[in-house]
Amino acid sequence: MATATAQASLLAANWMLFAYVGLAVALVVWGLILFAALRWRRRESSSAPLPPQFRNNFALEIGWTVLPLALVCVLFVYTYRAEAGVEALVPDPSVTVAVNGYRWGWTFSYRDGPTVHGSFANPPELVLPRGETSRIVLTSSDVNHSFWIPAFLFKRDAIPGRVTAFDIDPTTTGSYTGHCAEFCGYDHALMGFRVKVVTPGEFGRWLKSPAT
């Protein structure tokens, strides 16, 4: 599955695992429900003799407790590893951007570099180099926001009074849209931004003259 960042490939693998397991469980259980309801639908009048009045089956009940328990334990191991990989921070990111959410917009402040602003009509653009690690250091200056890039399969909340950080390793160049995902007042829906992943050479040139 083609993904835009190294983290997104871990996230996508976890998505696919859960989607396939979930779909398999759903098909089995939906099948059992519909099979039971249709196979034993009442054809005769209500005066017919009662069906067998069994009440439990201890072995079955233990089985359908233990099997799902084992399944969720296995899923947890996978999900734990995926999350650890996604949240891992490298010691020396090549780019560090302080991202601030406010009502209603974003600023992107590059360490030793420019600060990017925007407007509803012209959303701010976060420029990142391909093949290098970028550190996003996130906070908010008023209420809770959430920094979401759907193509990266990732979001992190921007909360006033708290600073949180995560790394992005873009693997392909391209343009992506981002939104605020936490309701923050009337113009929450318009609080978008753009992400542009460029080659390291282009990124170096952009840092020197960010107007382009």
Add this chain to the structure above:
Amino acid sequence: MSAQAALQPAARADLLSWLTTTDHKRIGILYLTTSLVYFGVAGLLAVAIRTQLSRPANTFVNAHTYAQLFTLHGTAMIFLFVAPFALGLANFLLPLQIGAPDMAFPRLNATSYWLFLFGGLIVFSGSATSEGAAANGWTSYAPLSEIKISTGLGEDLWIVGVFLVSVATILTAINFVTTVFVYRAPGMTMWRIPIFTWEMVATSLLIFMAFPALAADLLLLFVDRHLGGHAFDPAYGGSPILYQHLFWFFGHPEVYVMILPYFGVISEIIPVFSRKPIFGYTGLVLAAFAIAGLSMGVWAHHMFTTGAVDDPFFSFMSFLIAVPTGVKFFNWIGTMWRGSISFATPMLFSLGFLLNFLLGGITGVMVASPPIDFQAHQSYFIVAHMHYVLGGGSLFAIFAALFFWWPKMFGRKLNERLGKLCFWLLFIGFNITFLPMHVMGLEGMPRRVFTYPDTGHLALLNAIATSGSYVMVAGVLVFAWNVVVSAFDREPVGPDPWHANSLEWATSSPPPEYNFDRLPPIRSERPVFDARHPELRPDA
């Protein structure tokens, strides 16, 4: 029946007797009726939301109105409909199911109802203020809801109204637990009470643990707004994360307050229409308490994206809830297995519950995985998930309960043909509305937006979802028409029209004041069945 008829007092249908009643059945019916009215209002708000979102950049309502719409929709559905409907149903049923004459504290019971009614009216009264009703979502996160930003009176009325409803809920839970523990009829041991009653015991214990946290959260917010507090204001060392912890310490158990009673409803209905005893009674009871216990330790899965909580712990605890929930599914299937299944309307809605809720449960396990939640959180994927749980699940069980217990409450059945039409409209409409929302979320549509760009398939998916919501409206209107039509049906149904199991079917329909003039012997969890089939009695 003549003895019971003698117990029936002279027709006391006058308004004053309803306003002053302490009879659990009347309070139950008041609760149910009020919650259904709130449902109607919340449903209309949902239709307005779907109409606004029917196409990109629509201008049916503005951003200000839209925020009030989704705030009141969520508040009313959660605090004023799905949870209180269960309380109303249990008010009506609990004393009947355990063979008691009334609730343990009848006047406290009436107090709960009036607090609930006025709490809801106070929330809605915000609409009449100059800045409109509360507009911060049903979660009302601080610091957005602090007075610096939410200056309007609507937010205060929301706080006060929801606080009153939470007090009402706690009082009702005290009543339920006391009634079940103390007022059971001779022979009605704890291991013979119906599953619905067990689920209400588990629900009440959850209410004791969860709702005080909500009340505290709301009080702190009010103190912040008007008495100079700074609990949630980071400028003075307050913590927005604290608001979320308190809210979800209530809010996740609340999800189970809104679903355990309906597990109980399904567990009552499936055996009756399968003509079999409930499969795995003990397992169902233990599963209810396992769910209740685990649900107290999962709240921060609503906060995975904050980066401020121990994600793996809350993820694993959330995964574990799938196990007892799965046990319940298998027990319901086991109850149908080799049965004699009729598709009367209550059973149809119960099957709809099973099919819909299963998908909500599976997406629930998915979003309990933090790497999935990082994408799904606060997107339309979550909107789809929670509506499959509360709409496809609880709402379908609510209709199942209405069709099943209507004859007990009012002495006549709802029309079966209209009932089946109502089911199919709601089932098809529901899935058309909410299935596409999974994809909208994956395509990047955040929740609580009044407008969205025309990218990807969003325009098409939203148009489909909106059309489905209109089909659901048709289903609800068919139900309302059914209520009108059946009001003219004078054919009495007798005490036990469904050939059911539990004690409420041993008395007349509707039951007289104080419920019973005599009780059948209670030797299992289905005394009415035992009385009908003496040859199959456990001790025969």
